Amino acid sequence: MLDSYGIFERFLGEADTTKMQEVLHTNHLLIGYKGQPLIPEVNVSLSEGDIVALAGPNGSGKTTLFKTLSASLKPISGEVTLFGKKLQDYSPTERSSLFSLVLTEKPDDLFLKVFDIVSSGRYPHLGLLARLSEQDEQIIYESLETVGISHLIDRNFISLSDGEQQKVMIAKALVQDTPLIFMDEPAAFLDYPSKIELVNIMHKLSREKRKTILFSSHDLDLLLRHCDRLWVMAPHQPLRQGTPKELVEQGIIDEYFKPIVAKEEFYWMR
Amino acid sequence: MTAEATHITRKRPPIALISIGIIAVGILLFALNLRYGSVAIPWKEFWNALFGGDTSTYRSIIVEYRLPQAITALLAGIGLSVSGLLMQTLFRNPLADPSLLGISSGSSLGVAFVVLLAGSFGGISVSTISLWSTFGVTIAAFLGAFAVLLLILALSSRLKSMVSLVLVGIMIAYIAGSVTDILKFFSQKEGLHSFVIWGLGSFSNVSMAQMPFFAIAVAIGTIASFLLFKTLNLLLLGERYAENLGVNIKRSSMLIILVSGFLTALITAFCGPIAFLGLAVPHIARFLFRSSDHKLLIPATAFLGMDLALFCNLIARLPSFEGNLPINSVTALIGAPIVLWVIFHRQRYTKTL
Numbered sequence: 001m002l003d004s005y006g007i008f009e010r011f012l013g014e015a016d017t018t019k020m021q022e023v024l025h026t027n028h029l030l031i032g033y034k035g036q037p038l039i040p041e042v043n044v045s046l047s048e049g050d051i052v053a054l055a056g057p058n059g060s061g062k063t064t065l066f067k068t069l070s071a072s073l074k075p076i077s078g079e080v081t082l083f084g085k086k087l088q089d090y091s092p093t094e095r096s097s098l099f100s101l102v103l104t105e106k107p108d109d110l111f112l113k114v115f116d117i118v119s120s121g122r123y124p125h126l127g128l129l130a131r132l133s134e135q136d137e138q139i140i141y142e143s144l145e146t147v148g149i150s151h152l153i154d155r156n157f158i159s160l161s162d163g164e165q166q167k168v169m170i171a172k173a174l175v176q177d178t179p180l181i182f183m184d185e186p187a188a189f190l191d192y193p194s195k196i197e198l199v200n201i202m203h204k205l206s207r208e209k210r211k212t213i214l215f216s217s218h219d220l221d222l223l224l225r226h227c228d229r230l231w232v233m234a235p236h237q238p239l240r241q242g243t244p245k246e247l248v249e250q251g252i253i254d255e256y257f258k259p260i261v262a263k264e265e266f267y268w269m270r
Numbered sequence: 271m272t273a274e275a276t277h278i279t280r281k282r283p284p285i286a287l288i289s290i291g292i293i294a295v296g297i298l299l300f301a302l303n304l305r306y307g308s309v310a311i312p313w314k315e316f317w318n319a320l321f322g323g324d325t326s327t328y329r330s331i332i333v334e335y336r337l338p339q340a341i342t343a344l345l346a347g348i349g350l351s352v353s354g355l356l357m358q359t360l361f362r363n364p365l366a367d368p369s370l371l372g373i374s375s376g377s378s379l380g381v382a383f384v385v386l387l388a389g390s391f392g393g394i395s396v397s398t399i400s401l402w403s404t405f406g407v408t409i410a411a412f413l414g415a416f417a418v419l420l421l422i423l424a425l426s427s428r429l430k431s432m433v434s435l436v437l438v439g440i441m442i443a444y445i446a447g448s449v450t451d452i453l454k455f456f457s458q459k460e461g462l463h464s465f466v467i468w469g470l471g472s473f474s475n476v477s478m479a480q481m482p483f484f485a486i487a488v489a490i491g492t493i494a495s496f497l498l499f500k501t502l503n504l505l506l507l508g509e510r511y512a513e514n515l516g517v518n519i520k521r522s523s524m525l526i527i528l529v530s531g532f533l534t535a536l537i538t539a540f541c542g543p544i545a546f547l548g549l550a551v552p553h554i555a556r557f558l559f560r561s562s563d564h565k566l567l568i569p570a571t572a573f574l575g576m577d578l579a580l581f582c583n584l585i586a587r588l589p590s591f592e593g594n595l596p597i598n599s600v601t602a603l604i605g606a607p608i609v610l611w612v613i614f615h616r617q618r619y620t621k622t623l
Contacts, residue, residue: 072510096516107507109362110616111562115280120503124516130500130565154281176515 021048022084023180023212024069029078031061031068037076038064040238044231046214048179051206051226054216056233056256062216063184065233069214070182071095082180096124099180100173104188106165112157114168118144121175143174147201163194170201174209181205183215199226220257232256283560292558292573296344299580303340304332307587335474338481340580342473345488346541347551347579348572349533352495354548355555355571356530359502359564360523361432364612367549368534370436371422371527372443373415377538378469379446379453380414381407385465386457404475407468408539415535418442422531423524432523470596471542473583484540491533492572498526499564506562545598546605547582551575553612578604 025045032038038061046052056062067073069080071087080087082098090098100121107117122136132140144150147167152160157168166186173181183202187195203226205211215227231241234256240247247253305316311328319329350368357366368374384406422439429435454462476484501522504512509519537544555570556562582604586595 070514072513092513092518093516096514099514101511101514103508103510105508105510107511109506109562111556111560112506113561113563116503116561116563117507120507120515123500123504126500128497128500172511 022046023048023050024080024082026069026080027078029068029080030076031064031073032076033064033073035076039233039236041078042239044239044241046180046212048212049206049210050228051202051213052215052229052231053227054214054231054233055220056218057235058218060233060235060237062218062233065239066182066184066216070099070101093124096176096178098178099182100176100178102166102169102173102181102183102186104185106169107157110156110158114144114149114152114155114157114160115140117157117168118153118171118175121172124176139177140171140175143171146174146204147171148197162189163191163197166190166194166198167201174205179210180212180214183213185217186215187217202226220253285559285566288558289570289573292570292577296573296577296580299577299584300340300344303343303580303584304336306584307331307336334478338476338478339474339583341481342476342484342541343579343583344576345485346473346537346544347547347575347577348492349488349537349575350544350548351551351555351571351575351578352492352568353530353533353537355552355564355567356495356498356502356526357548358552359505360526360530361436362505363436364553364616365549365609366436367546368530369443369543369545369548371418371439371531372441372446373418373422373531373534374538374543375443375446375450376418377411377415377535378543379450380410380412380417381468382450382453382465383414384410385468386453386461404477405480408475411542412535412539414446415531415538418446419528419531419535423527426524426527427520435523468542469598471544471598471601472594473541473579473597474594475542476540480540484536487536488533491529491536492568494529495533496568498522498529499568501526502564503562541597543598544601546601546609547575547579550605550608550612551578554578554608557612557615 023046026042029042030037031042042065054062054065064073068075069087071080071090074088082090087095119132119136119140122132122140123130125136126132141150144153147170149164149167149171152164152168157165160168166189170183170186173183186198190198202213202215206213206228225244227244229241230244230247231239232247232252233239237256240252240256242250242252244253304320305311309328309331311319311331315326315328316332319326319332353368354366357368357370358364360366361370421442422435425438426435429438454465457465501512501517504515504517505522507515512522513519534548551574552567552571555567555574558574559566559570561567579601582597582600583594585604586597586600588595
């Protein structure tokens with residue numbers, strides 16, 4: 001049962017644990033809408049260079065937690081601390097240089113070029129006229145290179161495949177040059193080869209550029225096997241965190257994902 | 271890797287070439303606007319009137335009539351087009367235009383109050399107030415438009431989504447429209463007539479004395495729009511991305527509405543409600559430059575708006591009528607096919623590329 005998730009099959013390099021700096025932590029955080037908490041208090045933390053997967057079935061509150069951590073949504077109570085300071089004490093401009101987003105919603109403008117989108121990630125670093133310096137352009141080209149889409153630079157964004165669009169949004173996040181990257185369901189529309197590419201990109205960012213990545217996913221697929229730590233959520237259940245191995249050994253994966261596995265009954269099986 | 275990365279070859283549309291073309295066409299149209307009209311002026315006299323010390327009637331026709339009209343058309347074209355671009359980007363709707371939030375309906379209402387009520391209750395016929403009426407009408411239109419603009423801004427801080435804001439704008443437009451209709455119902459024939467004439471739009475209501483004020487105001491609105499280009503570009507990515515990149519959504523949308531609304535209010539006050547320029551021109555700019563970058567689009571839209579307004583003004587004069595054709599019908603006649611073309615082209619474009 002456990003091995004079918006392939007949880008032990010991790011081939012990430014060993015993370016350097018000696019200089020782990022804390023990036024984010026939450027303190028008695030209650031998330032939800034209209035004063036109704038979705039899950040019990042959340043107490044989690046992220047360290048520098050971590051790849052953390054946020055897993056849970058639909059409706060478990062992943063997106064709500066995401067929005068709360070990225071300051072799109074106010075918490076019901078408790079607080080989020082980012083680099084030693086409360087999240088709400090940062091100005092929008094300050095926040096833009098601390099974390100970047102890769103979302104499921106995509107720009108749909110007809111003439112938006114890949115270059116336009118990626119370079120707009122640089123805006124928080126630019127002046128009133130948004131003139132790109134040599135160095136800025138270098139950062140843009142390097143980011144495109146890192147995710148492997150240099151050849152798409154002048155293409156229209158809407159003409160790209162889902163996988164390519166996802167890479168454009170990741171390149172935009174890289175150009176933004178933030179220590180923390182949030183990715184909401186980055187693998188949702190990707191085919192299998194693109195998922196592997198995504199894992200490789202995340203690995204590269206974490207190990208080479210010391211980026212901290214928090215991503216969500218609604219099923220226990222490939223991505224979950226390649227994270228350093230896992231946050232698992234289920235409706236009305238407390239959020240549990242740990243390495244994938246720990247969570248499997250404690251039986252938490254089984255407990256939280258049993259409802260999903262149990263539902264894998266098709267009518268012809270009955 | 272770094273060295274390779276710098277050698278990424280970029281292919282861009284010939285921006286400089288297209289820009290020069292647009293400006294050249296603008297200059298040509300401006301000259302044609304001075305040259306052609308209901309009175310035929312021979313070339314030699316035309317030249318003399320412009321550059322010689324000629325004081326004939328030709329000169330007064332050109333300098334006192336055609337020149338202010340051409341400048342007004344040019345400025346109105348710039349302002350309305352830029353205002354329309356702002357609306358289209360803010361609401362992420364290709365069919366948004368400057369009148370979307372009910373601002374021009376507000377100015378209609380303002381004019382209705384002055385023109386229709388003055389006629390009905392004051393007992394003054396429109397001909398007697400015609401001396402101050404042009405300026406009075408301008409003031410009334412501006413006040414009406416600005417009242418609606420302030421109302422929209424006040425309401426926008428309470429609304430969460432852009433869609434509800436558009437709905438509020440449309441409702442305000444309906445209310446203003448029905449009040450205008452009620453005023454029409456109670457007004458007298460002469461008042462009604464001049465109200466209808468105002469509604470057809472005209473580029474010939476701005477005198478040379480008012481021109482500096484009009485020009486400076488349009489320039490301020492256009493420059494303010496340009497300075498918003500970073501925000502506008504970020505809004506194209508979607509609200510959450512924009513927010514993450516440091517945009518305060520609420521404050522920015524209010525600022526965009528303020529600038530766009532100011533331009534609309536200003537131009538509607540001086541020229542009457544002018545349809546379709548603000549809707550069509552941003553599309554032409556996008557398709558011509560194949561770009562959505564507002565740093566390029568705002569100047570492009572401004573110059574193309576200038577061209578199209580001058581062209582419409584020329585067409586309006588073409589039949590050598592005593593006066594001009596109503597400008598509003600000409601802009602719609604030329605603007606509507608462009609919008610149709612965009613709709614069909616957009617469909618094809620999304621499919622093929």
